[in-house]
Amino acid sequence: MTSDLQKEMEDRTAYDMMTELKNMFKKQASQELYETYKLLQTCKMEEGQSVSSHVLKMKSYIDRFEKLGTTLPPNLAVNTVLASLPKSYHQFVMNYNMQGWEKSLAEVHLMLKTAEQNIPSKVSNPGVLMIREGKVKKNKPKTWGKGKGKSIAKKKIPPPPKKENPAKDAECFHCGKVGHWRRNCPSYLSELRKGKAGQTSKSGNEKK
Template structure:
């Protein structure tokens, strides 16, 4: 500006430089203004260089790219892998058993293989258990 006929004094030049600094230099600006000793432009420059080395660099911001379309699948990946969230293993399906008959007259005894009664109610089965010393607790005696 001196060549244009409008010279700056050192205080105005210092203020212009300090106001042009980014926010990361706010602590430096506050400390610089608190000191009472006047600094030359060369001293200000040296202080700014040392302060810049101490300021931590901000981490780079990463941007993820999203594309239209199906994208790609890894080998062996099924369509169900597209679901979001935690994947839970499915319980193995139990084979369907025949429904239990409600009436004893419809069922077959597992002891004598005859229809009309159940093993737990069969008198010969209870006698067999008593003879062999086994307990028949929880069974009905008929």
């Protein structure tokens, strides 16, 4: 307590002093508890940041809870830290939950420091990163033509070679045999000629 507060409390009993102090600082402690909880929930680790410094920062918030009279359960404290890790630690968090471990925050801190060594660091050169991610587009070669304007060289694609006998592997829709189409089918042409001959004979008889 400050000297002024001590002078104010010197004539009171211990019970009255504690009651007065609780009433005086209750509102302040409640506000500090809220701010600490807010900081703990919004604290997120960025990619490339030291995991040790991040865990120590979150541990300071958890220790502040205890000083304010609120103790976080160990599992809740650990899960809060794991939820604040970036995507690069997704495999670590998934393995931790699948194994059903119940480690202390200090043990998780050591495990995260070991896992950090196996996580590749971000590439500092953005050009190299774009090449690795396949974002760089190759420029097409351009040719400058004579006279007005410019022209882009276009490579002509030759047409596919024609088959000597396209109907070699074709199946006739009329007789079902392979090697010709219906328009060249002897059976179809024979039936077609017979049909035309029949129609001619019938029309001649009608005229007579």
